[in-house]
Amino acid sequence: MYRIVKKKTLNPSVTEMDIEAPLIARKAKAGQFIILRTDAEGERIPLTIAGTDPAAGTVKIIFQTVGATTLQLSVMKEGDSLQDFAGPLGRPTETEGKKKVCVIGGGVGCAIAMPVAGAFHDQGTEVTGIIGFRSRDLVILEDEFRSLCDELIVMTDDGTYGQKGNVTMPLKEMLEAGRSFDEVIAIGPLVMMKFVVEAVRPYGIPVTVSMNPIMIDGTGMCGGCRLTLVQDGRRTMKFACVDGPDFNGYEVDFDEAMIRNRMYAAEERRAYDEACRLFGGK
Amino acid sequence: MAVIQNKHEMPLQAPEARICNFNEVALGYDEETALKEAERCLNCPAKPCVSGCPVNIRIPEFIAKIKEKDYEGAYQIIHASSSLPAVCGRVCPQETQCEQVCTLAKRFEPVAIGRLERFVADTHNALNAKAGDRPEANGHRVAVVGAGPSGLTCAGDLAKKGYAVTVYEALHTPGGVLVYGIPEFRLPKAIVAREVEALEELGVVFAVNVIIGRTLSIDELFEEGYEAVFIGSGAGLPRFMNIPGESLTGVYSANEFLTRTNLMKAYLEDPKTPVKKGGTVAVVGGGNVAMDAARTALRLGAEHVYIVYRRSMNELPARKEEVEHAVEEGIDFRLLCNPTEILGYEDPKDPKYGSVKALRAVRMELGEPDESGRRSPVVIEGSEFELAVDTVIMAIGTSPNPLIKSTTEGLEVNRRGGIIIDEAGLTSRPGVYAGGDAVTGSATVISAMGAGKKAAEAIDRYIQNREE
Numbered sequence: 001m002y003r004i005v006k007k008k009t010l011n012p013s014v015t016e017m018d019i020e021a022p023l024i025a026r027k028a029k030a031g032q033f034i035i036l037r038t039d040a041e042g043e044r045i046p047l048t049i050a051g052t053d054p055a056a057g058t059v060k061i062i063f064q065t066v067g068a069t070t071l072q073l074s075v076m077k078e079g080d081s082l083q084d085f086a087g088p089l090g091r092p093t094e095t096e097g098k099k100k101v102c103v104i105g106g107g108v109g110c111a112i113a114m115p116v117a118g119a120f121h122d123q124g125t126e127v128t129g130i131i132g133f134r135s136r137d138l139v140i141l142e143d144e145f146r147s148l149c150d151e152l153i154v155m156t157d158d159g160t161y162g163q164k165g166n167v168t169m170p171l172k173e174m175l176e177a178g179r180s181f182d183e184v185i186a187i188g189p190l191v192m193m194k195f196v197v198e199a200v201r202p203y204g205i206p207v208t209v210s211m212n213p214i215m216i217d218g219t220g221m222c223g224g225c226r227l228t229l230v231q232d233g234r235r236t237m238k239f240a241c242v243d244g245p246d247f248n249g250y251e252v253d254f255d256e257a258m259i260r261n262r263m264y265a266a267e268e269r270r271a272y273d274e275a276c277r278l279f280g281g282k
Numbered sequence: 283m284a285v286i287q288n289k290h291e292m293p294l295q296a297p298e299a300r301i302c303n304f305n306e307v308a309l310g311y312d313e314e315t316a317l318k319e320a321e322r323c324l325n326c327p328a329k330p331c332v333s334g335c336p337v338n339i340r341i342p343e344f345i346a347k348i349k350e351k352d353y354e355g356a357y358q359i360i361h362a363s364s365s366l367p368a369v370c371g372r373v374c375p376q377e378t379q380c381e382q383v384c385t386l387a388k389r390f391e392p393v394a395i396g397r398l399e400r401f402v403a404d405t406h407n408a409l410n411a412k413a414g415d416r417p418e419a420n421g422h423r424v425a426v427v428g429a430g431p432s433g434l435t436c437a438g439d440l441a442k443k444g445y446a447v448t449v450y451e452a453l454h455t456p457g458g459v460l461v462y463g464i465p466e467f468r469l470p471k472a473i474v475a476r477e478v479e480a481l482e483e484l485g486v487v488f489a490v491n492v493i494i495g496r497t498l499s500i501d502e503l504f505e506e507g508y509e510a511v512f513i514g515s516g517a518g519l520p521r522f523m524n525i526p527g528e529s530l531t532g533v534y535s536a537n538e539f540l541t542r543t544n545l546m547k548a549y550l551e552d553p554k555t556p557v558k559k560g561g562t563v564a565v566v567g568g569g570n571v572a573m574d575a576a577r578t579a580l581r582l583g584a585e586h587v588y589i590v591y592r593r594s595m596n597e598l599p600a601r602k603e604e605v606e607h608a609v610e611e612g613i614d615f616r617l618l619c620n621p622t623e624i625l626g627y628e629d630p631k632d633p634k635y636g637s638v639k640a641l642r643a644v645r646m647e648l649g650e651p652d653e654s655g656r657r658s659p660v661v662i663e664g665s666e667f668e669l670a671v672d673t674v675i676m677a678i679g680t681s682p683n684p685l686i687k688s689t690t691e692g693l694e695v696n697r698r699g700g701i702i703i704d705e706a707g708l709t710s711r712p713g714v715y716a717g718g719d720a721v722t723g724s725a726t727v728i729s730a731m732g733a734g735k736k737a738a739e740a741i742d743r744y745i746q747n748r749e750e
Contacts (some may be wrong), residue, residue: 259636
């Protein structure tokens with residue numbers, strides 16, 4: 001069993017937990033994820049690893065309450081144990097050889113962007129961070145980002161905190177002003193990543209995006225997480241769990257990925273309502 | 283006394299009842315029928331059945347024990363060669379193995395060896411008897427990667443010789459394809475759990491949620507003190523046809539469809555893991571997995587289920603009994619048909635936007651036999667047609683999972699990604715053995731078990747020789 005060692009509420013719908021999983025803590029790198037089940041009847045859900053403490057043998061996860069399982073997870077307490085916790089899965093983010101990068105996080109995607117910014121920071125890369133949220137009370141991990149980034153811009157859609165607007169606005173401004181990066185890394189909602197790619201496209205700077213499709217096993221067995229890359233006009237099928245989750249943003253078919261992510265929207269809604277009834281969700 | 287010419291019939295759930303539930307289709311022989319069927323065995327001196335069995339079960343001997351009503355004795359004979367008797371009795375393609383070469387089959391129907399094996403295993407399990415005494419430890423440790431048929435067999439055989447065996451499993455439950463792939467109505471999960479328990483009684487340790495190649499590497503297993511490693515990680519990556527429309531919602535790999543239904547129990551009311559139920563379903567492929575997917579879809583409430591296969595009934599690779607059961611259940615076989623495209627709803631304002639609308643296919647005819655001896659299908663020009671469907675399930679095989687290969691230096695694989703082994707199961711790395719679908723790509727449970735058994739023998743020789 002995998003004990004919840006520490007639990008912290010980051011904002012009304014985002015929770016941080018340190019989970020006892022020594023083997024994973026020893027191995028995990030930025031960009032990788034785990035799959036968990038809360039109980040023996042539960043579904044398997046993938047969550048990105050937000051950090052590790054190899055000495056303590058713990059793995060940090062940060063998740064937003066979006067469905068039945070995350071709701072159930074959010075009401076679990078320190079000392080409780082998860083049924084299953086497997087990983088690290090996926091390929092680590094490639095950081096080698098990059099001197100100047102821009103790391104963009106949107107919403108709870110910041111939980112994934114943070115260790116990526118950290119990996120760059122630790123190897124001496126100059127990191128510009130842009131993090132965006134809908135509103136002031138949803139801002140998470142700002143202090144962490146500040147300590148990992150040489151420059152940090154915080155955006156809110158409604159302007160209640162930081163600058164008003166979405167993450168592509170300061171990015172465009174910087175690029176228009178002649179700033180350049182070896183790579184832009186965008187992690188957040190599909191639509192945000194799609195627009196980051198479009199913003200950067202005229203400048204030809206490499207863009208890496210982190211995909212979060214529906215998954216079951218996470219080890220390359222079910223093919224549910226497949227997505228399409230368009231390479232030289234040819235469409236190629238890839239599996240996010242073994243080929244990703246990071247992909248070249250210029251190649252990803254985002255529109256298809258958005259449709260696939262909504263495949264179980266009705267079922268998920270029903271399960272969430274049921275879970276709200278059971279666990280007294282917000 | 284004249285020999286009864288035909289096998290005793292297997293009692294079955296009636297088709298109209300069973301398509302509404304996930305309970306086992308074949309109900310098993312009762313004692314009286316088993317005794318009568320056992321009498322059909324001639325106990326011939328040549329024993330062709332034993333060499334026809336991939337794990338060489340001493341078939342005439344266990345049948346002789348049935349005749350004596352010594353069912354536990356019969357179990358011990360089977361168990362000496364097979365770690366999964368209740369599984370094999372249910373899922374082996376006996377008609378191409380032991381029963382095909384049965385002496386009786388020259389004139390009549392062969393002895394129903396599979397049904398008798400199942401009777402013996404079920405009788406043993408009903409008594410909740412122990413598999414056997416825990417053997418004396420020999421002080422050596424072996425790691426097994428993957429708790430599917432090959433890994434369970436290898437682990438069982440080594441444990442019986444006194445090895446301390448740990449089986450590492452990536453998923454949360456041991457069993458591999460026996461739990462995520464083969465449906466409840468063909469192989470109840472309680473039976474797999476019982477076989478796993480029997481291995482635990484022998485001292486085998488199961489470590490679930492450990493992905494070898496990610497959580498731990500093969501090299502780290504040696505660093506932890508294991509003297510040999512068996513890789514039985516299975517086939518992994520599902521194949522698709524590479525035709526337009528395979529990313530539409532409502533298109534599944536058979537692995538995903540079956541995993542959602544079996545391992546994640548989507549067949550229950552209000553499952554935590556959803557799966558598309560109902561509507562019209564097309565399953566592409568003709569193997570056991572295709573039959574499993576089609577019959578699962580039916581039980582989940584599909585109104586109509588097609589099997590779309592590019593060759594004819596004679597070439598269907600599925601186990602004969604599964605095809606018969608599928609036909610009885612009303613699965614609509616569209617043979618000599620090959621899909622060319624999956625069509626979806628294209629209007630973004632349509633609530634069904636992005637989901638499957640139809641399967642487009644062409645008709646085929648059988649041409650000259652290819653290298654495999656099977657007549658290869660050739661497209662009939664201008665024969666294109668469409669089937670209106672809501673779900674398409676691709677059951678056209680899998681290719682080996684690349685995880686272990688990409689994280690194990692010096693482990694050689696073939697062009698298709700299968701791990702290369704010698705006759706004994708040894709890979710290009712000393713002390714590392716492999717077998718099952720990780721080597722061959724999609725094959726049968728029993729062939730994987732045969733490979734696990736052979737590797738266990740080789741691992742035993744390797745460790746004993748090292749000691750000398």
